[in-house]
Amino acid sequence: MMILKMKKEDLSTFLDAVKEWGELWGPTKKDGKVSFSKVDSLSQMDLKATRTIIPPKKFLYPPRFTMFDFDENGYVERTGDVPKRILFGIHPCDIHGVVIMDKLFLETYNDPYYRERREKTLLLGHSCIPDDKCMCTATGTDFIAEGFDLFFTDLKMSYLVWVGSTKGHDLIRLKPELFSRALDKNDILNYTEYRKWKNTQYKTNLDFTGMPDIFELGYSSPVWDKLAEKCLSCGQCSMVCPTCNCYNVVDEVELGSIEGTRERFWDSCMFREYSLVAGGHNFRDKRADRLRLWYTHKLQAYIGEFGKPACVGCGRCVATCPVDINVVTVSQALKEQEVGK
C-alpha cells in the first residue's frame, strides 16, 4: 500500500481543499458527547475524542430512509438524493465495522441504497487514543488495512498517510505538494514507537479465544435467564453497534390515497416483534432467547463463518447499556457461569 508523509500543520490546508469534492464531516464534542458533525474546517473537530455515540454506519445506512415512492403505476426507487460526504477522523475499529457492513450489504445481493451512500462517502481514518472501554486488541481491530480511502496516523510532528483507494489517491492529487513519498528511518522508528505506546493504553483485558465453543457449551446455561432479568430490551446496543445491520420496512400512505412511500429503518433483535410471524407464533418470545441471539451472532456465529468476531471492540455497548450488559460482561458471565452484580 502507498504510504505518504505530510507535515502536521498541512492537514488544515488539505481538508480545506478536499471540500471541493463534498461536505466535510468530522468528530465534534458538545456537552461531553462526541458525534460526527458537518464542519467547515479542522479547527471545529476534536481529533482526540474517543468513540462517537453512533458509529459512522449512520452515513452509509441511515436510521431511517425512503426506499420507494409508489402510486398506481408501481414502485419508483428513491436514490440519487444522497450528498457527497467526506468523513474525517474515523478510527480503525469503525472502519473494521464498515468492512463487515460491506460484506453484508454488497455481497450476494447488492443493496443499491448502501452502495450509493458508500460510493458517495469517502472515509478518511485517523489514529486514536484508546481509553478504558476500548478492546480492539481482543478483536484484532486495533489497526486497519482496508476499507478506507485515506488513513492518517498521527506521529506528533507529522502524519503518515495510508492511501487505501483510487478515490483517496484522487484527493491527494488535489494538493500533491503537501505529501511526500520520502520516508526515512526516523519515520519507521516513530511509527514503531507509536504502536508500542498504543498497546500500553488499553485497560480492558479481554480474551475472546474459544468463544464459539463457550457459547455452544453455554447454550442452555441459566446465565442467559439471569442476564435477561436485567435486560430492558431497549435495543440501544443495536443502535450503537457498528456491525448491527438489522432493519424493518413499512409502507406509509397518505390517508385516502394510494400514493405513499416504503420506509426502511433500524431494528433490533432485542425487540419482541423481531421474530414474530403472522398468526402469533414468536420464535424468540423470551428475552433470554433474544439476548442470546445478539451475542451468539457477534461472538459465535460470525467467528464460525469468517474466523473473527463481528465485534470490533469499539466499546459502545460498554458505554451505552443502562444495565451493564455488553460483550465484556456477557463473555465473562458465560466463562465463569456467573452474572456479575
Add this chain to the structure above:
Amino acid sequence: MKKMCVVLEDREVRDNPFTPEIFRIVRRYPLTNDVNFYQARPVDVEEALKFDYKPGQFIMMSLMGEGEAPFCLSSTPSRPGMVELCIRNVGTLTSSLHGIKENETVGIRGPYGNGFPIDKMLGKDILIVAGGLGAAPLRSLLLYVLDNRDQFGKLTYLHGARLPGEMLFREEFVQLKDREDLNCLLAVDKDDTGKWPYKVGVVTELFKDLGPVDGKNTFGIVCGPPAMYRFVMPHMVKLGIPKHQILMTLERRMKCGVGKCGHCAIEYLYTCIDGPVFSYWDVLHMKEIIGRGVSDKTVA
C-alpha cells in the same frame, strides 16, 4: 504546482433487488374458510415467460400501503407463466390480501431461497409429509415430481389436516389417489362431516400404511406446524432415511428476502438465503431451527 484533474467517478443507478414487479391476480378462490388460492402472472408478458424458480423457493409479495411479506410458492416451474400461492388470513397484510379481487395487481419479487436440492433428489424415492398449511410449499415439489415422473423413484405423499374442510387442495389430492404412479395417503384428525372416506387420525398414523421403504434411497420432505416435526421426525429416522436426506422448509419473519434485514437469522444462517429448506441434520446441530427442546428430545 498545477492542480491535477480529479477523476471521482459517479456511476448510474443500477438494478435494485428490492423493487417489486407488478403481477396481476388472474384467479382467486377460497381453499378453506381462511385460506385463499391465488394465481398471479407478471403484467409484462416478457417477464411472465422469464419468471423461473425452483420448488421450495419463496417470493416477497407487496400490497401497496400495506407492506411486504414472504410467501412460499405452491406452483411448479414445470407449468410456467404463472405462480400460485396459498394465503391464510392471519395478519394485517394477509387480511388485506384476502380482500384483493381477480384482475387487481400486487407486487412480487424473487424467487428467493435455496429451494429443494432437486439435482440430488433425481433418481431417488420421494416421501412427502405435509401437515396443514405445510401442503402449500410441498405441493410445488409434488407437482414437479409428477411432471417429471420418470426422473424419480417411488413417490409417496402423506397429508394430514385437522378437518376435511381444512384440507388444502382436497379435491386435487383425492384425484391423485387414482394415479398408479404414486401412493397418496390422506388423513384428518377429526371427521366432523361423517363423510370422510379415508383415514381419521393424526398424520403419523399414515406411516403404518406405507409398506416397505428403501430408506437409504429415499428423500423425506416434511412441512407443517412446528409441533408436528417432533412426532414425524422419529418415524422418518426409523424408516432408515439418512438425516441429511430428511428435509424441511421453514417459516420466519422476513423483511428483505436477500440476507440483509436480519430477521430470519438462525445462528450463522439466514433462512432466506441459506434456507428455507434445511435438513434434519441442520436441525440437530443448530438448536434454534425448530425451537429449544424439540431437537434435544429427538437426538437419538
